[in-house]
Amino acid sequence: MGWTMTLKDDFGVSAWTRHSGNFVSLLLLFLSLFSIPAHSDIVLPKAHHFSWKAGSWGQCIGEVCGSGGFQTRTIWCIHTEGWTTHHSHCQHVEKPESKRQCFKVCDWHQDLFEWEISDWGDCVLVPFFSNELKVRTAECVTAQHGIQRRNIHCVRTSNRSTVSIRICEFFSQKPPVEQACLIPCPQDCVVSDFTSWSSCSKTCSAGLQHRTRHVLAAPMYGGANCPNLTETRTCTNSVDCPVAEDEYQYSLKVGAWSKCRLPHNKDSLLNGRTTVNFGVSSNENNSITLHTLDPHPQFRHHHRQHALVHVRYPMSWEVEVGYQTRHVRCARNDGKNVMLSLCTKDNSPLTFQACVMPKDCQTSDWSSWSSCSKTCRSTDLSPGYRVRTRVMTQIPHGGGKQCPALEEKEACNIIGDLLPKCPRYTWRTTDWGECHIRPLLGQQDRRRANISKLCGGGVQTRKTYCVQVPDDSAAHYRKEVSRPVNAWLCDGDDPPLAVQNCSIPCQYRCLLSQWSPWSACLHENCKEPQGKKGFRQRKREVLWESSNTLGTCPHLMEFIPCEDPACYLWRIQQKEKCIPTNSSCGPGTAVQNVTCVNTEGGDVPATHCVDDPPPTEEACDVACSADCVVGSWSSWSSCSHSCATKTAEGKQSRTRTVLAIPGKDGKACPAAPALEEWRVCNDHPCNVFYWEASEWGLCTEDTSAQMNESSSWNGTSSCPVGVQTRNVSCMKMNAGPVINKRCLDSSRPETNRSCSLPCKKDCVVTPFSEWTACPTSCLPDNSTAAMQSRYRIIIQTASNGGQECPDTVYEERECDSVRVCPMYRWRIHKWHSCSLVPDSVRRGLSGSGEACGNGLETRGISCAGEDGEPANMTECLQWAGPFPSQIRECRVPCKDDCTLTAWSKFSECAGCGSSRTRRRSLVGRSKKKERCLNEDWYPLEENETCPCNQFLSQPFGNWSACILPNPPVFKSLQGWMRHREVKECGQGLRYRAVACIDQRGHLINPTLCTDSGYIVEVCHIPCPLDCKLSEWSSWSACSSSCGSGLKTRSKWLREKAFNGGRPCPKLDLKNQVYEAVPCNRECGQYEWRIEPWSICTINTVDDLPACGEGVQSRKIRCVMKGAASGEEGSADVSLCDQEEMPPRAQVCHLACPNDCVVAAWGAWSHCPPQCDPGSARNRSRHVLRLPASEKAACPELVQSEPCLLNSTCFTYQYRVSDWSTCQLSESAICGQGSRSRLLDCVRSDGKTVELQKCQQFGLINKLQLLESCVVDCPVSCILADWSPWADCSHTCGTQGHSVRTRRILQEAHEEGRPCPNQLTQTKPCSIRPCYLWLLNDWSPCTVEGAKCGEGVRRRNLSCVVHWGNLHESPPPQPVDRAFCGDVLRKHLQQEMEQPCFVPCPGDCHLTEWSTWSSCQLTCLEGRSFESTGRQARSRAVIIQAMENQGSCPHQSFETQPCKGGKCHTYQWKTGGWTNNKRAVWCQRSDGVNVTGGCFPQKRPTTLRHCHPPCTKPFSHCTPSGVCGCEKGYTEVMTSHGFLDYCTRTPGVDINKKADVKTNSGRLKPRPSQANDLFSEWTLRPVGPDGRVKLWVYAVTIVGFIVILFIITLSFLICKPSKTSKASPPPQKPLTLAYDGDADM
DSSP: OOEEEEEETTTTEEEEEETTSOOOSHHHHHHHHHTSOOOSOOOEEOSSSEEEEEOOOOOOBOSSSEEEEEEEOOEEEEETTSOEEOGGGSOGGGOOOSEEEEEEOOGGGGGGEEEEEOOOOOOEEOOOGGGOOOOOGGGOSSEEEEEEEOOEEEEETTTOOEEOHHHHHTTSOOOOSEEEEEEEOOBOOEEEOOOOOOOOSOSSSEEEEEEEOOEEEOOBTTOOOOOOSEEEEEEEOSSOOOSGGGSOOEEEEEOOOOOOBOOOSSOOTTTTEEEEOOOSSSSSOOOEEEEOOOSOTHHHHHHHHTTTOOOOOOSEEOOOEEEEEOOEEEEETTSOEEOGGGTOSSSOOOOEEEEEOOBOOEEOOOOOOOOOSOOSBOSOOOOEEEEEEOOEEEOOBTTOOOOOOSEEEEEEOSSOTTSOBOOOEEEEEOOOOOOBOOOOTTOOHHHHHTGGGOBEEEEEEOOEEEEEOOOTTSOOSSOOOOOEEOGGGGTTSOOOOSEEEEEEOOOOOEEEOOOOOOOOOBOSOTTSOOSSEEEEEEEOOEEEEOSOSSOOOOOOEEEEEEESOOSEEEEEEEEOOOEESSSSSEEEEEEEEEEEEETTSOEEOGGGOOSOOOOSEEEEEEBOTTSOEEOOOOOOOOOSOSSBOSSOOEEEEEEOOEEEOOOTTSOOOOOGGGGEEEEEEOOSBSOOEEEEEOOOOOOEEOHHHHHHHHHTOOSOOOOOEEEEEOOEEEEETTSOEEOGGGSOGGGOOOSEEEEEOOOOBOOEEOOOOOOOOOOSSOBOTTSOOOEEEEEOOEEEOOBTTOOOOOSOSEEEEEOSSOOBOOOOEEEEEEEOOOBOOOHHHHHHHHOOOOOOEEEEEEEEEEEEOTTSOEEOHHHHHHHSOSOOOOEEEEEEOOTTSOOBOOOOOOOOOOSTTOEEEEEOOBOGGGGGOTGGGOTTTSOSEEEEEOOOOOOEEEEESOOOOOBOOOOSOSSOOTTBOOOEEOOOOEEEEEEEEEEEEOTTSOEEOGGGTOSSSEEEEEEEEOOOBOOEEOOOOOOOOOSOSSEEEEEEEEEEEEEOOBSSOOOOOOOOTTSEEEEEEEEEEOTTSEEEEEOOOOOOBOOOOTTOOSOEEEEEEOOEEEEETTOOTTTOOOBOGGGSOSTTOOOSEEEEEEBOTTSOEEOOOOOOOOOOTTOOTTOEEEEEOOEEEOOSSTTSOOOOSEEEEEOOBTTTBOOEEEEEOOOOOOBOOTTBSSEEEEEEOOEEEEETTSOEEOHHHHHHTTOOOOSOOEEEEEEOOOBOOEEOOOOOOOOOSSSSSSSOEEEEEOOEEEOOBTTSOOOOSOOEEEEEOOOOOEEEEEEOOOOOOBOTTSSEEEEEEEOOEEEEEESSOTTSSSOOEEOOGGGTOOHHHHHHHSOOEEEEEEOOTTOOEEOOOOOOOOOBOOEETTEESSSSEEEEEEEOEEOSOGGGGGGOOOOEEEEEEESSOBOOOEEEEEOOOBTTBOOEEEEETTSOEEESSSOGGGOOOSBOOOSSOOOSTTEEEOTTSSEEEOTTEEEEEOTTSSEEEEEEOTTOOOSSOOOOOSHHHHHSOOOOTHHHHTTTOSSOSBOTTSOBOHHHHHHHHHHHHHHHHHHHHHHHHHSOOOOOSSOOOOOOTTTGGGGGGTTO
């Protein structure tokens, strides 16, 4: 259901129309009724004291919207005093209704109307009691209450038309119309101090003099008005005026010129006639009045109404000449007007003149509004603006109205919620470029010569550019590539990094462990043993390897073929004691434990051992008492050869010795050969084999994998999978490749592995950027064609067969739309004849009929186009330059005028600096006229300086920095930054500006002296010198004499870096840099090698059996560690450790028959690992043969000794050497490397032993011996390109300079080349002359043809040239106006004339306006109350004759808003007291003395009074405010501190006798004469009561003590010494001073 609502007239008569046809007039009826304004209070009188009062109607209430609603209100019965009473007191008949029907408005009606609310008005004071707007200053502290109002209307939302307020009140409550506000306290008018008095108005007899002051701050917020600004007083001269001078003075006084008017053919009777009015009063001035009737009165209103009618584009301008008149009267110095003849004697005053008819400025219609500067919604909430312009179609003439503003700006898109979001910009980057490695400092020549082989860490760069962020609504199914834009659009964000570290893989490196021992002969596969051939093998491990995926480590396993392999062997672990079979000795058996073990010693099931197990019992013998006893076999000696050759094989032996000889019938000892056994060892051939793998090949396409992938391809793009291969072959040590069967096939390295093929990459480029903008302004016809360009950026280069990049990334073309500036010129018509004042006007005023004198002549101006056709004047105003003058003064000669010839031609110039002249002469009677002979009025000769084309070139300012040429790249691309390593040296240019000066010293265009305006000079920037180090020294010896250490080599400093060269690496205190690698000195490279003991030799006596103690020996040799027994060569015994040298001989014991025989001692048991105190170690041996006699005892079988640290017990621990420096690959400069350290096993006594010792004790090494490390890469500073040279900072003068900048993209790191300090370069601009229109000061007020009256003051525009600063030397110098431009157009923008008034003698007049006061803010407690301040100026009244006071004008002042004001405070200042008086004045916080501003209630007193008053004789009020006595009298005070009386000081001569009228004053005792004697002292020893003050006593005592001390000291020094052996007792220095107190 739709509705329309129509409201008519101001009474809110409404009509609602329902589209369905019904409900037409119902709403009209109710709203028309409810729209009539109703009062809320209805008072109906009952009697004298009670009346009804009704409240406001409430809201309309109803179940449905429409006419069925009702509204109520409250009714009271009130007394006239305001209190409410019962309804019965009021007349019931007159009671207003409390309920009525109403129309309930529907909710949807609310959309049709709304409140229109204006801004709050100014805050005005609230009226106080009695409705008087009076400010109570004394009650105001900081601010006073005010009220603000605003206008509120109810309007239609459709057309904003106003309707009754009652309609909007149906929907919402009316907003408040008033609100409270605060107004600062009243501020009184503040004026300055008076000036000094003027000179007396008369030089004789009595006159007047005055002084003035001016307004500093106008009264505000109800403050007191300004006081009189003028004070006048009479002055009297000692000289009386002569009798003649007492007469009146007369002055010719002129009025203002009338408006310029055109002459008319039909004048009325009085038109053009002059009458003289002889009035007696000053108000009825005796003046010459020109009566002129307006013949066209009906045009007045019409002209006023259409003063700014916009004439559309005239084709020419014409100027009309009219005339104007003025009043002239003779004024007497008492203000009366008198006969004109008393002022004019010979010449009548000028009462008419020709003038230019006023023409107002006319403009075209406004252009349409420009588009809004704010086109999108951004975070900046400031609105945009739009502009419209109009052009001037008629320049103003003759004081016509000046042109209004030709440009208008208004805000637009203030809220901007409906605007699209502003585009956002962000930085994008290209792909990273190739990795570049630059050589380090001091690299060897071979590295410099082949930089392509360098590897390791480097840097790679990329380009950054700015793009517009795509809209959020755009799809992101692919990588968005946006076109580049100007880089300054992204200036708010930091660009992404343009440099990063990278690495080029180096040669593959492996660090390997030592070889393990050879294993036993094993089957290739112990799980499935086959054949009778096997392999012995040894291994090593990879401790560290580089990350190069293409390299491979050396072989990690070596093999030796062998026969009869056995993966599992039987091991006899323990042999039991031999048990005789039949008796206590003889043959027997021993039980042994047999287990099957693998090659690593681990127990396995017996089924793994293929051979038959050895027997569990073994035959043995227990020696009887008479049997020979032989010891157990020794361990096998080392093998004589490491492998078997055709000529030699390895052997090893073992021995046993005879421990006891046999007795009778005993078992005999074996023969000597039976005491030694030999066996073959290391019988495998000397052929070692290993697998050798080449480096991995390049990743190639795997066809089989591709076929498999094609079947399961799911549409996603991925890089293809390839395969890498390498050759693996079996190698024979020190020979070459052999058949693969010679190597262990199970440990063969793999030959294939999968890899990722490099992805196929197409070239990716951005779209072309937008074309650069073409010039918006037109170009001259002969200028070069404007160009525009665009570019695109390569984001990703093509690789691996991808699509190549396009050839064109930069395009340039000529601008098509640039228009050529049109050519228009002024067409100047001939000058018209000289126009004078019409004859009728001239005759009526002067009575002279001669048509001569000064006039005006005019000419027309039109505009012509390039083809000579007429054009609009607006075109010439824009394109034709300065418009020519249309008016000039002229003169029609009169009979009495001086006649002169025309000027002659100028004389020839003699050269630069000379002058030329031209002449004219008087003609006829003019030669005899006195006034014509006055050359000041009629000069007969003119001089001017000759033009000169010689100019002086003068260098100015300092040289610029040396500027290097830009690198040869194509035009700098906007939004694109190149990255390069900077080398800031070589040949460049530096510039110095040149000032070009003409002969008169004026600055002129520099191109007249030089082509460019500069002196250009070649300069050189020294190249940077890098830090230079020496070559590596030789390696030092190992830092450790035994075990692991470091060996070093170093470089030392040869040359420091200079001029920004690469800095040195971190040097030590010796200016060296070193490299350290681990080293190891074998603690025992040699060891003692011993042979078996010889037979125990016993010296027998007679035929006794050879038994008992004897001696045996052996050979020892010093041999290289690890040498086989058959291959070692004896070395010098000094190379072996002498402390561990084994004994060469020893005592031996060969048991006799029937003696007890025991075996050799076993090994000592192990002490606790930490060698605990109190622990012990044991060793044991067993009986081999029991003694024959039971009484014979066997020796001890067990020995024990304490575990002593570093004697019988040792602890062991691991120790590591220092880390080496980070080791890189041979060709690497920086990047990933490794560092290492070595491990030692150290015994508790500090001796380094084999690592196996620590391993035997179960020590686990947890120390890391190898770790990765990084050598930081030297990154040189990378800068962006220089920006283009900016525009000059000043368009003229010497202060201009142009700047270009660059920014750091990558700071230098480590030994990289540092960034230069110069990130900004400045170049001087050419020195062009600054031309300026200088507005001169106003001239004094001049009255033409009279002494006083209405006049005019003028000021001129002069064109000056200066050097860029008006206040510095040389000062501005005047030049031709043509240099500054259009003087007529400049005149239109300035006020060049002002009316003024020159007072006549005796006139009461106003002074000139004072200068504007300083800008002052309204402040509360030191804080500004408003944003803009105010400043004031005033005019004071000057009275020249007291009798003219009645005609004096009123003093005036005016204020204007200003910016940059200050808060001022005011406070009272006081001077010093003089005779109980002092000066009091008000001072502003800036030190200016003022009147007003300070609170009068706080004004200090200017007079001082004593309380109580000084009524005592000879008393007076002192400056301190208490009563004192006159000179010669002393004050005697009461106990309360008041003056009691004044007593005469004795001995003081008082010139005049005291006038003592009271007995008390005469009989009181007087003080001594000392009071007057000390009265002039600053410190008075005598008090006012005549008594001596306490401090005088104190000074006297101190002086007495000092005198005594000096006497005592003198006595001690001068006293003769007495000879005495004993030294005198020490004297107390104060003994003499205390002699008088000795008895106390």
